[in-house]
Amino acid sequence: xxxxxxxxxxxxxxxxxxxxxxxxxxxxxxxxxxxxxxxxxxxxxxxxxxxxxxxxxxxxxxxxxxxxxxxxxxxxxxxxxxxxxxxxxxxxxxxxxxxxxxxxxxxxxxxxxxxxxxxxxxxxxxxxxxxxxxxxxxxxxxxxxxxxxxxxxxxxxxxxxxxxxxxxxxxxxxxxxxxxxxxxxxxxxxxxxxxxxxxxxxxxxxxxxxxxxxxxxxxxxxxxxxxxxxxxxxxxxxxxxxxxxxxxxxxxxxx
Amino acid sequence: xxxxxxxxxxxxxxxxxxxxxxxxxxxxxxxxxxxxxxxxxxxxxxxxxxxxxxxxxxxxxxxxxxxxxxxxxxxxxxxxxxxxxxxxxxxxxxxxxxxxxxxxxxxxxxxxxxxxxxxxxxxxxxxxxxxxxxxxxxxxxxxxxxxxxxxxxxxxxxxxxxxxxxxxxxxxxxxxxxxxxxxxxxxxxxxxxxxxxxxxxxxxxxxxxxxxxxxxxxxxxxxxxxxxxxxxxxxxxxxxxxxxxxxxxxxxxxx
Numbered sequence: 001x002x003x004x005x006x007x008x009x010x011x012x013x014x015x016x017x018x019x020x021x022x023x024x025x026x027x028x029x030x031x032x033x034x035x036x037x038x039x040x041x042x043x044x045x046x047x048x049x050x051x052x053x054x055x056x057x058x059x060x061x062x063x064x065x066x067x068x069x070x071x072x073x074x075x076x077x078x079x080x081x082x083x084x085x086x087x088x089x090x091x092x093x094x095x096x097x098x099x100x101x102x103x104x105x106x107x108x109x110x111x112x113x114x115x116x117x118x119x120x121x122x123x124x125x126x127x128x129x130x131x132x133x134x135x136x137x138x139x140x141x142x143x144x145x146x147x148x149x150x151x152x153x154x155x156x157x158x159x160x161x162x163x164x165x166x167x168x169x170x171x172x173x174x175x176x177x178x179x180x181x182x183x184x185x186x187x188x189x190x191x192x193x194x195x196x197x198x199x200x201x202x203x204x205x206x207x208x209x210x211x212x213x214x215x216x217x218x219x220x221x222x223x224x225x226x227x228x229x230x231x232x233x234x235x236x237x238x239x240x241x242x243x244x245x246x247x248x249x250x251x252x253x254x255x
Numbered sequence: 256x257x258x259x260x261x262x263x264x265x266x267x268x269x270x271x272x273x274x275x276x277x278x279x280x281x282x283x284x285x286x287x288x289x290x291x292x293x294x295x296x297x298x299x300x301x302x303x304x305x306x307x308x309x310x311x312x313x314x315x316x317x318x319x320x321x322x323x324x325x326x327x328x329x330x331x332x333x334x335x336x337x338x339x340x341x342x343x344x345x346x347x348x349x350x351x352x353x354x355x356x357x358x359x360x361x362x363x364x365x366x367x368x369x370x371x372x373x374x375x376x377x378x379x380x381x382x383x384x385x386x387x388x389x390x391x392x393x394x395x396x397x398x399x400x401x402x403x404x405x406x407x408x409x410x411x412x413x414x415x416x417x418x419x420x421x422x423x424x425x426x427x428x429x430x431x432x433x434x435x436x437x438x439x440x441x442x443x444x445x446x447x448x449x450x451x452x453x454x455x456x457x458x459x460x461x462x463x464x465x466x467x468x469x470x471x472x473x474x475x476x477x478x479x480x481x482x483x484x485x486x487x488x489x490x491x492x493x494x495x496x497x498x499x500x501x502x503x504x505x506x507x508x509x510x
Binding site for chain 2: 119123126127129130131132155156157193226227228229230235236237238240241244245248249251252255
């Protein structure tokens with residue numbers, strides 16, 4: 001275990017990891033804050049470096065990290081993406097994730113077409129974790145899960161929920177072949193309160209402004225919708241809110 | 256109706272309205288984007304000035320606005336709070352809102368103690384609108400509803416949902432005296448899936464990090480909770496997500 005100082009190269013590396021191409025090249029991402037870093041330490045993720053106040057190192061018994069660097073408040077500020085840095089920042093190895101249909105067929109998963117907002121994806125991961133959903137499948141054009149804003153918004157749930165990127169077209173086709181139901185939230189769908197929601201299958205959600213494309217709508221076997229008190233159907237729910245309400249309904253029907 | 260040019264004083268006024276003390280002094284707030292401004296035009300809100308592309312004025316028949324100012328893209332950018340300005344910005348009069356117990360006692364309302372995040376409050380207003388909730392009551396220490404980030408996050412629902420600020424202590428006490436149930440989400444509450452949720456009453460939600468204070472917990476007549484697949488009770492849902500899931504459950508039980 002090496003105790004090193006915060007070098008200019010480290011600062012440069014950390015800042016560079018806010019971009020996906022650099023994360024992919026270095027195979028690293030950044031996580032911040034006591035809660036998230038503590039949960040990553042206790043997970044299967046591999047932590048490369050931890051930059052923290054001395055208090056954090058004293059309070060936590062950390063053996064599985066290559067490098068521990070003590071930083072003061074102003075040093076932490078120089079590497080943090082947060083307005084109010086919170087004691088600790090970690091550099092973490094990108095996990096090798098491979099989507100296997102066997103992991104999907106025996107449970108309930110959610111899929112997103114071109115989700116764009118980092119806060120939405122973070123909230124979705126946090127909520128998926130709450131309801132015991134293990135796998136989230138995103139189209140390749142979706143916001144990247146290791147974007148620092150997504151990582152922060154998960155509040156640590158990123159250590160327990162898998163997020164895969166793939167061609168949804170192929171994935172949904174394959175899921176149907178495996179006998180899974182594909183649920184999709186559409187305006188003309190049946191109320192989730194009445195619809196039979198099973199404990200296996202995929203629920204597909206669309207892009208924040210465009211919804212589910214017609215290319216992917218054709219794979220939907222079960223059209224569902226969230227009832228509203230509004231008559232004006234130009235209104236909509238935020239995609240993460242829709243996900244939470246739909247998943248709560250799946251959860252309650254399979255308790 | 257006057258057509259005027261965008262003056263330096265106007266730019267200064269608009270920028271100043273991002274602060275609550277200036278909004279209170281001028282009795283004005285700012286709203287942006289085609290959807291939100293269009294819904295405000297169709298509402299009871301009083302619009303003072305509209306700054307927009309010529310296209311917007313051509314497409315919309317606007318009679319009830321004191322001042323219409325045509326702006327080009329770079330002028331709009333100079334007054335916009337958005338990364339990508341969207342055709343139109345309006346200066347709107349702060350409505351005179353008075354909380355009357357008679358408006359509360361015959362329906363279902365939600366209350367928030369010290370909610371801080373503008374995005375959360377905006378999402379809550381949008382979701383309340385979806386489920387037909389007319390009144391939201393916030394503690395005086397909550398984020399202000401006319402904060403530009405809240406206004407934007409409501410996606411126009413601000414034109415249909417009333418948000419009041421008051422001492423929750425007094426308000427909740429009074430609600431109990433009026434025979435209303437006070438529901439509160441607590442870790443040891445009964446599952447919302449099993450609990451009898453009536454179509455009248457108040458659901459109280461706590462601050463993002465601290466939850467409901469012990470001072471206000473004493474007014475809760477019905478302790479409820481959202482079931483989770485997690486055993487680790489240090490995890491939580493985002494407050495707007497909790498609100499959406501709880502309100503969906505109230506809605507389904509009273510359809």
